[in-house]
Amino acid sequence: MTQTLPSRITESVPRYTSYPTAPHFHAGVDADVYRQWLGELKPGQRLSLYVHIPYCDRLCWFCACHTKQTLRYEPVRSYLESLAAEIATIGALIPAGVEVGALHFGGGSPTMVAPQDMIDLAARLKEHFTFAADAAISVEMDPNDLDVARYDALAAIGMTRASLGIQDFNPEVQQAINRIQTFEQTRQVVEEVRSRGVRSVNCDVLYGLPHQTLLTLEHTIDDVLSLSPDRIALFGYAHVPWMKKHQTMIPEAALPDAAERYRQMMRAAAKLVEAGYQPIGIDHFAKPDDSLAVAARNGALKRNFQGYTDDVADALIGLGASSIGFLPQGYVQNMPATGEYQRLAEAGELAVIRGIALTDEDRLRAHVIERIMCDFSLSFADLRRLFPVGADKIVAEARQLAAIDTEGLCRVDSEGFSLTAQGRTMARSIAAAFDAYLGNGKGRHSMAV
Structure with missing residues (x-):
């Protein structure tokens, strides 16, 4: 059987050993x-x-x-x-x-x-x-x-x-x-x-x-x-x-x-x-x-x-x-x-x-990216407890990301956001969706896999 490859494998994204x-x-x-x-x-x-x-x-x-x-x-x-x-x-x-x-x-x-x-x-x-x-x-x-x-x-x-x-x-x-x-x-x-x-x-x-x-x-x-x-x-x-x-x-x-x-x-x-x-x-x-x-x-x-x-x-x-x-x-x-x-x-x-x-938003997004990179999931309850200001914005972004996902890489429910088995191989690319700095043109990065 031919293995289906995620379309994002050629993306160039950070390794997220820090954020920013x-x-x-x-x-x-x-x-x-x-x-x-x-x-x-x-x-x-x-x-x-x-x-x-x-x-x-x-x-x-x-x-x-x-x-x-x-x-x-x-x-x-x-x-x-x-x-x-x-x-x-x-x-x-x-x-x-x-x-x-x-x-x-x-x-x-x-x-x-x-x-x-x-x-x-x-x-x-x-x-x-x-x-x-x-x-x-x-x-x-x-x-x-x-x-x-x-x-x-x-x-x-x-x-x-x-x-x-x-x-x-x-x-x-x-x-x-x-x-x-x-x-x-x-x-x-x-x-x-x-x-x-x-x-x-x-x-x-x-x-x-x-x-x-x-x-x-x-x-x-x-x-x-x-x-x-x-x-x-x-x-x-x-x-x-x-x-x-x-x-x-x-x-x-x-x-x-x-x-x-x-x-x-x-x-x-x-x-x-x-x-x-x-x-x-x-x-x-x-x-x-x-x-x-x-x-x-x-x-x-x-x-x-x-x-x-x-x-x-x-x-x-x-x-x-x-x-x-x-x-x-x-x-x-x-x-x-x-x-x-x-x-x-x-x-x-x-x-x-x-x-x-670090700004307050940096700390919020750093938490989100680290949890995706470490746990392949994000608890909305934890997010709201740790970051009562700004959490709803991230929840909305997570829901939007899951809504436009056509490859089955991630899912969202009332509890939180998570990556599927195939989505875990694309964790860097998915984490990048929460990176507020990435689109400003600074830095070139290695391939996502």
Whole structure:
């Protein structure tokens, strides 16, 4: 039987890791505003920290992250000194009684950092921030960087979750994206971190890559399942060469079309569910006893710049070049240019150069979009309880959206708005219908699937 494909699969829409999305940040939210927002944090509130390491020793052509290649360690060491200065500056502005509940090292390649430098960086963070006893520490890992000393250093800083980028194990696909990484390398990483007490392992897999087929993707999924990770992220490759010039190295003729991407997504997801993993939102899967799966079942799933999370922090502090933070008042972003970021940090200044202050309508629509992305549904009762002003407007928009839906993607009744099974695959597009900023022409986005 031929599978019916949603007409929206070729749409370009945001991933909604924030609302409003980053293209709508502006210079009106600057370092002075950020300083004020930090000072308004209250004792008893909980923080998450994100530390960005914008360096790799090789440049993967599929990557859309803010990073640069270096074969010398000196730029990394210099950057870490600037990062230490920023940590001290921000730490001094955080009111007493605010605790850190989660720390995430991302990049780039945090595992490029030399072992003693990683230990020193963690010590600097604990010197200037108060960490909860149960704080989670996660690290994005490149198997090509790792050695015994680095494994030991990550164990020494208390890493609780290892996140491994896999993408695809097929050699032809790896060659086309400049990411050579064998299954044996990856298996060794999993064994090494688990032998050091890390009990949570996440693996990232991509579909929609050059030369990728249903068969090659199925083989990769089988290999990943043999590692028994606690979580698996199944992302669609975001081809954005207008934003990331190195993606022009990827042969566009070898990329699967939208229909093939959709089939790859559906087949990979089915295999993961067949293996016992619980689907989480649009692109995550977890073992049923994993905290992410528990949060999803309890309606407590959240979404931020790291994707789906069970983190209940009141604020996210972004550290490092290009990092984005979130506070109750709005979003902030650091200077992306590494050299200018370092100049600001070393001068003892806050490196924030743009952001956005949330309006009441922003908060309302952010809630709507997050619930659609996390729960695939929206309770009208909850909406009216949380947002008594403005809720009726959203209810009317939801009813109108369901009324014009000719493909059976969503439904509405007196209780609320929900997505059908096929509609869940189009959650980004459906969420976009509630985005009041999307039509103003700012920003280009990746394909909906």
